[in-house]
Amino acid sequence: MSDFRFSSFLKALLLLACVLGGCEYVSKLDKLNAELAELKTHAGAARELVEQRRQEWNELKTAKDKLDKLVEHEAELIKQRDLLDTKERKLTVEIKYLADSMAAVVEKTRLSAIGTVIPELKLSGRPTLHNAKLFKFSDESISFLHSDGVANLKATPDELPPEFVQRYDLGTKSVSQRLRKLLKELSANITN
Amino acid sequence: MKPPLFLCLALCLLGTSCERHKELQLEITALEATVKQDETAIQQYEKDIAALGGMEALKRIVEQTQIKQDQLRPLEFVNAPRERKLSAIETELNGLRPAADALKAAQTK
Numbered sequence: 001m002s003d004f005r006f007s008s009f010l011k012a013l014l015l016l017a018c019v020l021g022g023c024e025y026v027s028k029l030d031k032l033n034a035e036l037a038e039l040k041t042h043a044g045a046a047r048e049l050v051e052q053r054r055q056e057w058n059e060l061k062t063a064k065d066k067l068d069k070l071v072e073h074e075a076e077l078i079k080q081r082d083l084l085d086t087k088e089r090k091l092t093v094e095i096k097y098l099a100d101s102m103a104a105v106v107e108k109t110r111l112s113a114i115g116t117v118i119p120e121l122k123l124s125g126r127p128t129l130h131n132a133k134l135f136k137f138s139d140e141s142i143s144f145l146h147s148d149g150v151a152n153l154k155a156t157p158d159e160l161p162p163e164f165v166q167r168y169d170l171g172t173k174s175v176s177q178r179l180r181k182l183l184k185e186l187s188a189n190i191t192n
Numbered sequence: 193m194k195p196p197l198f199l200c201l202a203l204c205l206l207g208t209s210c211e212r213h214k215e216l217q218l219e220i221t222a223l224e225a226t227v228k229q230d231e232t233a234i235q236q237y238e239k240d241i242a243a244l245g246g247m248e249a250l251k252r253i254v255e256q257t258q259i260k261q262d263q264l265r266p267l268e269f270v271n272a273p274r275e276r277k278l279s280a281i282e283t284e285l286n287g288l289r290p291a292a293d294a295l296k297a298a299q300t301k
Contacts, residue, residue: 021206025209029213042227049230050230050233050237053234053241056237057240060244060247064244064253067253074267077264088278091278091282098285098292101296109298175295179285179288182285
């Protein structure tokens with residue numbers, strides 16, 4: 001009788017412990033599940049925010065990189081422009097000096113030649129001149145006085161012997177004229 | 193003495209519950225680590241964005257880029273033909289120099 005009572009009491013106690021334990025377990029599990037659910041929501045929000053910030057960062061970085069590249073490119077272009085300015089100034093000085101010195105040399109050569117008499121001067125497409133006296137120079141021609149006529153004769157670079165054209169720097173292909181043309185081209189470059 | 197059936201059941205239930213509890217704890221720990229990682233990343237991005245002047249700077253940067261592009265276009269357009277022109281002039285000058293020197297030399301003779 002006493003055994004039976006003890007056994008029943010033990011069983012009831014165990015049953016009570018099981019019920020209480022089960023309740024505790026369910027409560028803990030619910031708490032954990034709630035915590036997990038909240039954490040999942042928080043994690044989702046955090047992930048979204050990371051993506052948003054990443055996009056913003058990429059956008060900003062791309063724009064900044066583009067601007068930096070342009071600034072770098074601008075510096076290169078300005079450097080290139082400055083080099084071209086220097087080159088242009090140097091060329092202008094060189095050409096001007098050469099053109100001036102050439103003009104002086106040619107002028108001196110022409111002046112010293114005036115009055116020179118050439119016994120026989122063969123001109124292209126014209127009869128040979130006898131006792132041709134150099135009378136006047138221009139950039140495009142030489143005028144001669146000669147014993148074959150009263151009027152003076154103006155000979156163009158096409159008619160004159162090549163050594164005359166070269167010595168007196170005549171015609172459109174003369175060094176002086178080409179230098180002047182280069183100077184004009186340069187000044188046109190500056191104003192553009 | 194045989195163990196009562198409900199005792200076995202209780203022990204079994206206890207074992208299962210411990211297992212489930214452990215699983216949940218692991219899941220929570222992993223998720224917490226991910227959240228922490230994400231939060232660190234957010235902080236880093238925000239720091240980097242702030243270093244570039246914040247998102248408010250984006251509009252200003254885009255405007256500056258447009259202005260810069262407009263400024264560079266004429267420079268790009270002018271430099272290349274100018275370079276070609278000056279090179280051509282330089283080449284021609286170098287070609288003229290011997291003829292000029294020859295004329296000067298002939299004059300000095």
